Amino acid sequence: MAAGVLIVWQVLATRRLIDPFFVSRPSAIAGRVWEWMASGFIWRHLAVTLEEAVLAFVIGTVLGIGAGFVLARGRRASLIFNPYLRVLNALPRVVLAPLFLLWFGLGIWSKVALGVTLVFFVVFFNTYQGVRDVDRVLVDNARVLGASEAALIRHVFGPSALTWIFSSLQTSIGFAIVGAVVGEYLGASRGIGYVISQAEGTFDTTGVFAGLAVLSVCVVIVGEAVARLERRLLAWKR
């Protein structure tokens, strides 16, 4: 299927049935990616993007899990904070990007901040649901067996939340990368988003598509690693 699309694309573009100025050609894109890798150009930019994405993912996940547990277990905390979180989550995050540029500068932290606002809510809502989703009788049974609140979180709520967090991991990792790339796109001097925006500025469609291709491959590789980890950690589900 994918190969078919590439072949048709290549043929159409070579015969100039569609204008390669707008869509480039697969062979040219592959050539560009190869060039980038050989010169080491792309690795430098990819490393920056991944660093931002990893930081955004880690910070967003830690905050999301923490907030999820506190709000799901504390009735009062939930009453106070839930409305605010809903409003914040309704904000389109992209409009925050210029603000973050202003606050955190052109370096990596404005991109990390953007990614965090995206990752946090995904992880938060899933942790919250995972904790709330636990069957009442499992909690009562554990309490009868002598579980403290800490033991409940470790042995009962935690594992339940983990299944929810895992089911959303592909999304939150995707968001971490989106945050980094969009942030770079809007203002940076390094990273894949910067490479794409530079190519765009010079009407270099081949460069734009090459940047997108590198990004897609990264996302697929990370996604596969996550799926493997999930199969290991959630073995009890089968």
Added chain:
Amino acid sequence: MSTAVALQDLACGFPIPTGDTYWAVRDLSFETPAGSFTAIVGPTGCGKSTILNVIAGLLAPSAGRVLIAGEPLSALNRNATYMFQQDALLPWKSVIDNVALGLLFAGVPRSDARRQAQTWLDRIGLAAFAEHYPSQLSGGMRKRIAMAQHWVMERDLLLMDEPFSALDVHTRQAMESELLALWTGSGRTVLFVTHDLEEAIALADEILVISAGPASRVVSRHVVPLARPRDLLEIRTHPGFHELYGRIWTDLRREVVRSRERTTA
């Protein structure tokens, strides 16, 4: 003989949408001697689970007193374990870790806890399944594991809420025998809720009949004079069994009918 559990004028109300209170049980009193096996029977919805929840300390009564070994109960009951009607094993823990759970909570080191759990798995014949997850086992096996999970705690009082009602007849009889074997000579007190009168007679020393809700009370108490140890395969053919069944059923039947009239009315 000392008293293991005493309920005095217990009342439990739940708020209902109209703003009123639904009284599940009201003015309910009974006591059970330490070391005895007491069965509680009554129509569905009469408040049997509610009574056990109160004795376990999971539900605070609206009124009345709960005495455990003579002491008023104010928080979670640390003398009791409670086998719920529903499946309550943690699906993400292996069989052996589920059995060891309570010991772990009590601060027993993990390797010791697992060793003790293993002994129990040997005892209930499920040693081969130690590393399986609950979802990989049959309902009967899960009930046996739940039993081990609670018996391993070695607490004085065992609360059991219709533990075998979802099992087929043969598994059920095997589990009943297993339960009696575990209990005999242990000196522990069992409160066993069931809606099956035959099961109650086969297992218990004494049977409490609870009235149809709302505001359920204890309607009558019946001592089971059948000798121990009991052979559960034979006991139903014992002449005393049918005589007793007839007598208790007269009481229970009346409550079941009333309960049905109320729920269909």
